[in-house]
Amino acid sequence: xxxxxxxxxxxxxxxxxxxxxxxxxxxxxxxxxxxxxxxxxxxxxxxxxxxxxxxxxxxxxxxxxxxxxxxxxxxxxxxxxxxxxxxxxxxxxxxxxxxxxxxxxxxxxxxxxxxxxxxxxxxxxxxxxxxxxxxxxxxxxxxxxxxxxxxxxxxxxxxxxxxxxxxxxxxxxxxxxxxxxxxxxxxxxxxxxxxxxxxxxxxxxxxxxxxxxxxxxxxxxxxxxxxxxxxxxxxxxxxxxxxxxxxxxxxxxxxxxxxxxxxxxxxxxxxxxxxxx
Numbered sequence: 498x499x500x501x502x503x504x505x506x507x508x509x510x511x512x513x514x515x516x517x518x519x520x521x522x523x524x525x526x527x528x529x530x531x532x533x534x535x536x537x538x539x540x541x542x543x544x545x546x547x548x549x550x551x552x553x554x555x556x557x558x559x560x561x562x563x564x565x566x567x568x569x570x571x572x573x574x575x576x577x578x579x580x581x582x583x584x585x586x587x588x589x590x591x592x593x594x595x596x597x598x599x600x601x602x603x604x605x606x607x608x609x610x611x612x613x614x615x616x617x618x619x620x621x622x623x624x625x626x627x628x629x630x631x632x633x634x635x636x637x638x639x640x641x642x643x644x645x646x647x648x649x650x651x652x653x654x655x656x657x658x659x660x661x662x663x664x665x666x667x668x669x670x671x672x673x674x675x676x677x678x679x680x681x682x683x684x685x686x687x688x689x690x691x692x693x694x695x696x697x698x699x700x701x702x703x704x705x706x707x708x709x710x711x712x713x714x715x716x717x718x719x720x721x722x723x724x725x726x727x728x729x730x731x732x733x734x735x736x737x738x739x740x741x742x743x744x745x746x747x748x749x750x751x752x753x754x755x756x757x758x759x760x761x762x763x764x765x766x767x768x769x770x771x772x773x774x
Contacts, residue, residue: 518679523548554582557591646717653717757773
């Protein structure tokens with residue numbers, strides 16, 4: 498997948514070819530305001546795919562304001578329609594307040610900021626994307642570093658089966674209530690994404706989320722930053738070789754949450770487990 502000099506455009510083209518995306522299918526891009534999702538939008542637009550954007554305003558002060566501005570500017574630059582979800586308006590509170598309430602409610606579980614935020618954002622994205630006409634796929638900005646971190650985290654936790662649905666396209670059972678996710682940057686290293694978006698002067702917020710201060714992922718990221726791109730790619734290649742074994746461990750049944758009726762691994766989805774129960 499990699500050449501001696503990393504050519505981002507060629508890598509993304511090969512990845513998209515692997516996913517086999519029809520040009521007539523609408524792709525909804527989860528736009529955070531950061532470099533990764535901005536690059537996904539940039540290339541899918543360049544490759545003439547049918548795309549729209551979706552942004553969740555987390556209500557986290559200046560950081561969220563800057564992210565919103567970046568997404569709006571990107572939409573204007575690329576000429577794409579963007580849908581906006583304001584978490585304060587829709588859920589009654591900012592992500593900071595929701596997260597604090599969840600942590601207080603489940604104080605014995607040691608839930609980290611990023612874990613709670615990630616669960617809620619995934620739930621919002623799938624739920625709201627189904628309301629948008631003709632959306633066939635959701636594209637996210639997960640890159641090579643992100644995927645290596647996730648795989649290692651699941652190994653360290655002794656739960657490799659949690660990686661069973663990951664890949665350049667989600668491996669969940671097909672169901673009308675779940676929109677498949679694709680990851681065009683799956684094989685692209687994070688440092689090259691930063692370089693490319695700066696070179697193209699894309700409207701991007703490069704600062705990390707101010708609440709991402711205590712996550713297990715940050716600890717794993719520090720380790721991953723000591724590895725060269727080739728080592729990271731080898732890790733992902735080995736994951737792909739192991740996938741048939743990991744797949745045997747996953748529950749292949751598609752369930753639906755008894756509270757919100759969204760797809761879930763259990764009778765109650767993670768979001769409702771944290772926020773509703």
